[in-house]
Amino acid sequence: GQNIDQPxxxxxTEGAIVQINCTYQTSxxxxxxxxxQHAAEAPTFLSYNVLDGLEEKGRFSSFLSRSKGxxxxxxxxxxxxxxxxxxxxxxxxxxxxxxxxxxTRLHILP
Amino acid sequence: KAGVTQTPRYLxxxxxxxxxxxxxxxxxxxxxxWYQQTPGQGLQFLFEYFSETQRNKGNFPGRFSGRQFSNSxxxxxxxxxxxxxxALYLCASSSGLASDTQYFGPGTRLTVL
Numbered sequence: 001g002q003n004i005d006q007p008x009x010x011x012x013t014e015g016a017i018v019q020i021n022c023t024y025q026t027s028x029x030x031x032x033x034x035x036x037q038h039a040a041e042a043p044t045f046l047s048y049n050v051l052d053g054l055e056e057k058g059r060f061s062s063f064l065s066r067s068k069g070x071x072x073x074x075x076x077x078x079x080x081x082x083x084x085x086x087x088x089x090x091x092x093x094x095x096x097x098x099x100x101x102x103x104t105r106l107h108i109l110p
Numbered sequence: 111k112a113g114v115t116q117t118p119r120y121l122x123x124x125x126x127x128x129x130x131x132x133x134x135x136x137x138x139x140x141x142x143x144w145y146q147q148t149p150g151q152g153l154q155f156l157f158e159y160f161s162e163t164q165r166n167k168g169n170f171p172g173r174f175s176g177r178q179f180s181n182s183x184x185x186x187x188x189x190x191x192x193x194x195x196x197a198l199y200l201c202a203s204s205s206g207l208a209s210d211t212q213y214f215g216p217g218t219r220l221t222v223l
Binding site for chain 1: 143145151152153154155158165166168211212213215217
């Protein structure tokens with residue numbers, strides 16, 4: 001089966017940097033996604049990693065280590081609008097299912 | 111390009127009733143996945159349809175079913191509703207390729223009284 005762990009909540013300050021970690025266990029890894037979900041809204045795609053390393057996209061970066069079953073999402077120059085839940089999701093190559101973690105609720109303080 | 115649309119956006123039902131939710135994917139997308147989201151369990155996979163066939167299924171009881179039409183629009187049905195079925199139901203569309211991203215609709219908020 002699959003298991004995805006990420007912290008339930010985090011708090012950071014406007015203008016700072018925050019790193020949200022995600023660890024996973026799966027028998028057939030085929031990619032990891034990060035989504036952002038604001039309250040009462042649908043998740044929106046942030047990043048996709050399938051190879052080891054860092055993917056940078058503006059203020060957001062995502063890192064993957066397949067050997068460690070580990071990923072992180074790095075948010076720089078935090079803005080109040082970054083207050084949201086961040087969902088880590090893993091695709092299993094055996095059946096292409098995408099399984100989501102329970103999400104990390106990020107609070108940004110002024 | 112229009113995004114994923116879901117109808118209705120809000121629904122209130124009572125225990126024992128049944129409900130049908132609809133999802134229209136992004137034009138050209140052939141895969142539609144359904145998820146249930148609750149505060150305690152997060153996003154849980156219900157099933158995926160691709161070219162009118164169920165390609166994957168999560169661990170939900172048989173009361174939860176779905177189908178996909180030739181135009182890729184999908185419906186999910188929940189019969190004999192229970193209080194615990196109150197949740198946000200999200201559908202996501204993609205091209206169906208293994209590396210492709212899913213794009214989510216706004217969801218249907220179902221409340222069972």
